[in-house]
Amino acid sequence: MSAHRPLSTVELRKQNRNRVYRYLIGQWKPVTKQELAFQLSMSLPTLTQNLNELTEMGLIDRSITTDSTGGRRPRLIVPLPNARFALGIELTNRDLRIVAINLRKETLASRRVALPFANDETYGEELAGLIEQFLDNNQLDRDRLLGVAMTLPGIVGPDQKTIEYAPTIGVDTSTPCRFLDRIPYRVLLDNDATCGGFGEWWNRTDQPSMVYLSLNRGVGGAILVDGKLYDGVDHRAAEFGHICLHPGGRPCQCGRKGCLEAYCSTARLSDDLDISLEVFFQRLEDGDIQCQALWDSYLKDLAHGIMIIHTILDCPIMIGGQMSQYLPAYRSRLQWLVRDLCSPGDRVDFLAFCPSSGHSVCIGAATRLLYEFVKQL
Structure with missing residues (x-):
């Protein structure tokens, strides 16, 4: 087994600077140099050099002082969120x-x-x-x-x-x-x-691996493994919308039939009835029989798609896209449908919904x- 090449002085300096900055933006609160040195187990001369470099880049502010218990008032190190x-x-x-x-x-x-x-x-x-x-x-x-x-x-x-x-x-x-x-x-x-x-993974650093299922007019997603996007050999990974759910079924925009997108896009609920998504859910809430039947079918198809994805990738699944603002109200029904498809002993707590945000x-x-x-x- 070959030994790892030792880090050069330049590489080591960059690594230390990165450690300092990552700690600061991980906390986003003022800290003294002594506290920072203790948390990072870094010598004061090394830390001072890194802080000087970060100051020159305009990423931190060291002009603010804090109360002192005696002697010179210590300066606070403050990361600047608007620096970039x-x-x-x-x-x-x-x-x-x-x-x-x-x-x-x-x-x-x-x-x-x-x-x-x-x-x-x-x-x-x-x-x-x-x-x-x-x-x-x-x-x-x-x-x-x-x-x-x-x-x-x-x-x-x-x-x-x-x-x-x-x-x-x-x-x-x-x-x-x-x-x-x-x-x-x-x-x-x-x-x-x-x-x-990727944005949702960044918000959930407690989950190194996860699947993101996006439900919009198109259905797609992302796969993150140990915090890295898996794109696939031809940059086509996570095209979940084109999983074949019902062979020979509804036509999909991709030219095939029976794709998950044909059954679980937002168009399935709006275009098919020639109404907006907002009107569909209002009618659903009002007890419209046609909307209730379509919604029941939608949830069953979505549950099957979710189970296919989870069976293959075995990690938490985060549902996002435009549908994420409507699905939480029907969480229990969807989870029941997913649970019904699970094998005995399978985990059923892998499903979550993104906070609703148009941006x-x-x-x-x-x-x-x-x-x-x-x-x-």
């Missing part, structure tokens, strides 16, 4: 959402704009203009911007410059992204459910830029 920020943008066929979040994942500003998707330069120009306007209107310092993380409802190529397949926004064959070149900042482009799942995908996308920044610091 990232933009997350969710692109859909009808509009887009844009959110700015700081290093603490606090929302600095948000906006929703009606802008139908088009994979062309004109759309790129409009999108770039909206970004600049958003930064100006909210007085966001471009020098602190880490980048722009964008999502769309489809499969994005590993190069993050190609849309492989996204039928809900009119892309049926692999095609280069023609709207990215107009944006003068670092751009990350990925699947909406993948980004949403969850945007926040999840921007979170990936925060994660990369902290990781390489």
